[in-house]
Amino acid sequence: xxxxxxxRPLRKPSSFxxxxxxxxxxxxxxxxxxxxVYTLFPYYWAFVSSTKQGAALYHSALVPALDFTYYRxxxxxxxxxxxxxxxxYVAVCTTFLSLVIGVSAAYALGRIEFPQRRxxxxxxxxxxxxxxxxxxxxxxxxxxWFGLFNRPSALILTYLLSTVPFTTWILTTFIREFPxxxxxxxxxxxxxxxxxxxxxLLPLMGPSLASTxxxxxxxAWNEFLFALxxxxxxxxxxxxxxxxxxxxxxxxxxxxxxxxxxxxxxTLPLIAVVLVFQRRIVAGLTAGAVxx
Amino acid sequence: MSAKLARRDHRAAWLFLLPVLVVxxxxxxxxxxxxxxxxxxxxYLDDPSVYSIVWFDxxxxxxxxxxxxxxxxxxxxxxxxxxxxxxxxGLAIALLLNAAIPGRGLARxxxxxxxxxxxxxxxxxxxxxxxxxxxVINKILSGLGLVDHGIAWTASSSLIMGVVIFVDVWMTTPFxxxxxxxxxxxxxxxxxxxxxxxxxxxxxxxxSITLPMLRPAIGVAVLFRVLDALRMFDxxxxxxxxxxxxxxxxxxxxxxxxxxxELGVGSAASTWVFLLVALVAIIIIGVLRLxxxxxT
Numbered sequence: 001x002x003x004x005x006x007x008r009p010l011r012k013p014s015s016f017x018x019x020x021x022x023x024x025x026x027x028x029x030x031x032x033x034x035x036x037v038y039t040l041f042p043y044y045w046a047f048v049s050s051t052k053q054g055a056a057l058y059h060s061a062l063v064p065a066l067d068f069t070y071y072r073x074x075x076x077x078x079x080x081x082x083x084x085x086x087x088x089y090v091a092v093c094t095t096f097l098s099l100v101i102g103v104s105a106a107y108a109l110g111r112i113e114f115p116q117r118r119x120x121x122x123x124x125x126x127x128x129x130x131x132x133x134x135x136x137x138x139x140x141x142x143x144x145w146f147g148l149f150n151r152p153s154a155l156i157l158t159y160l161l162s163t164v165p166f167t168t169w170i171l172t173t174f175i176r177e178f179p180x181x182x183x184x185x186x187x188x189x190x191x192x193x194x195x196x197x198x199x200x201l202l203p204l205m206g207p208s209l210a211s212t213x214x215x216x217x218x219x220a221w222n223e224f225l226f227a228l229x230x231x232x233x234x235x236x237x238x239x240x241x242x243x244x245x246x247x248x249x250x251x252x253x254x255x256x257x258x259x260x261x262x263x264x265x266x267t268l269p270l271i272a273v274v275l276v277f278q279r280r281i282v283a284g285l286t287a288g289a290v291x292x
Numbered sequence: 293m294s295a296k297l298a299r300r301d302h303r304a305a306w307l308f309l310l311p312v313l314v315v316x317x318x319x320x321x322x323x324x325x326x327x328x329x330x331x332x333x334x335x336y337l338d339d340p341s342v343y344s345i346v347w348f349d350x351x352x353x354x355x356x357x358x359x360x361x362x363x364x365x366x367x368x369x370x371x372x373x374x375x376x377x378x379x380x381x382g383l384a385i386a387l388l389l390n391a392a393i394p395g396r397g398l399a400r401x402x403x404x405x406x407x408x409x410x411x412x413x414x415x416x417x418x419x420x421x422x423x424x425x426x427x428v429i430n431k432i433l434s435g436l437g438l439v440d441h442g443i444a445w446t447a448s449s450s451l452i453m454g455v456v457i458f459v460d461v462w463m464t465t466p467f468x469x470x471x472x473x474x475x476x477x478x479x480x481x482x483x484x485x486x487x488x489x490x491x492x493x494x495x496x497x498x499x500s501i502t503l504p505m506l507r508p509a510i511g512v513a514v515l516f517r518v519l520d521a522l523r524m525f526d527x528x529x530x531x532x533x534x535x536x537x538x539x540x541x542x543x544x545x546x547x548x549x550x551x552x553x554e555l556g557v558g559s560a561a562s563t564w565v566f567l568l569v570a571l572v573a574i575i576i577i578g579v580l581r582l583x584x585x586x587x588t
């Protein structure tokens with residue numbers, strides 16, 4: 001007999017409670033298993049399918065055949081490797097630029113009192129929610145002016161539309177969480193805002209920058225509409241578009257094995273990052289939404 | 293003296309905001325303004341410098357196009373159904389992961405996987421699993437004796453919207469779960485302990501305590517998801533290209549603009565998309581505000 005049941009007013013025999021609790025616990029664990037299968041099975045199945053060759057692909061054996069021919073073909077395929085490089089280049093540059101611009105804006109919005117602060121925050125939030133297709137015509141013209149059409153660099157410019165408002169918003173909520181006392185002495189000493197940001201706040205912001213950066217990276221790595229529209233030729237594509245455009249010679253020869261191998265390759269780094277930085281990602285996602 | 297300091301602060305603030313303002317002007321405000329402008333012209337994409345002003349003709353042309361209304365209906369159906377399912381499922385999973393059960397840490401990590409996978413990849417994965425002849429879903433269903441022969445999930449015009457919603461639910465429920473979990477963790481456990489001592493049954497605790505206290509978290513999550521669903525492009529495009537059964541307003545606008553090269557009409561369609569999303573955003577924010585006002 002445990003003390004928890006004794007301390008409560010006893011309404012029913014404790015064996016009833018114990019049995020009830022055990023059933024509830026069993027149902028919860030069963031539901032948890034269902035959730036795990038639901039979320040993980042598709043990715044597992046993609047991996048299993050990517051290691052099967054020929055006719056084996058069409059049998060539904062649950063264990064992977066561990067034949068890595070498709071992966072070797074991918075590594076030998078210069079166009080696919082090129083699109084991986086393009087994706088990495090675009091996502092890294094976008095993340096870096098968005099973090100620099102975001103930190104600077106977040107300092108002003110989170111730490112300095114000025115009359116238009118709320119208005120600027122509202123504008124930033126509004127831009128992060130409007131549909132990308134709305135700016136497509138204007139963006140097309142802009143990219144042609146810069147001579148960037150069909151170049152991966154064009155994508156960096158266009159991705160700033162989604163990532164900059166996003167990093168600004170999240171970093172602002174993070175910066176506000178630091179206690180004011182941190183800079184008080186520096187302000188009294190007449191320290192400039194630039195020095196307060198770079199010497200006092202920035203060294204403390206590693207974790208915040210990590211969570212925001214990961215989210216921006218994932219956003220840029222996964223983007224499809226702009227990448228599809230502003231690149232024309234295979235060697236300038238990013239990975240999502242390359243995968244999206246893989247097509248078979250006919251409906252019955254659809255190369256699902258290759259597509260699954262490419263899908264697993266592209267997603268593996270993301271999943272590794274997500275599992276390692278799980279807590280930071282959740283912190284970033286919820287900082288933007290719940291407290292805003 | 294303090295006024296002078298304040299002015300110095302204001303100037304510093306704008307200096308720090310300069311990069312973000314330049315970016316917003318360059319990649320948001322300016323392209324948006326150009327889209328609105330092109331919507332009033334008969335320009336074509338191959339040579340946008342030759343055009344004349346046609347005023348509201350493009351807007352009317354879009355409204356007279358049956359495909360546009362199909363796209364609007366698809367988008368609204370997709371948004372309402374997928375967000376409703378995601379909210380219900382997200383709430384259920386969040387409550388489950390909030391309970392002290394073994395393995396919930398693992399599940400919290402696992403739930404991030406569908407969220408991090410690129411939409412294109414998720415779509416391809418499910419397309420393969422739902423393949424009519426070789427897909428594992430049909431194999432399981434026929435193995436259980438539920439169907440005689442494979443169902444053509446993605447080829448059938450009546451099922452494909454269901455598939456799009458299903459895949460979207462798989463991808464975006466994690467986002468809901470995370471936001472609702474964060475909301476759940478803000479509720480102090482003492483309230484539940486008090487209710488427990490008073491002998492209030494579990495369903496009533498959920499209905500009268502948990503749900504009202506989660507209202508703000510769910511409201512914000514629903515707002516984000518609705519606005520995201522209204523602009524959905526990649527999922528339906530990768531699964532079905534311009535198949536009318538799942539064509540969204542974003543796909544319609546891009547088709548007019550890029551595939552048909554109609555810069556003017558495409559921009560007008562984009563402008564309608566903008567107005568549609570703005571209208572829905574205003575309505576939802578209004579409802580949330582009213583809620584909050586009624587609550588206090």
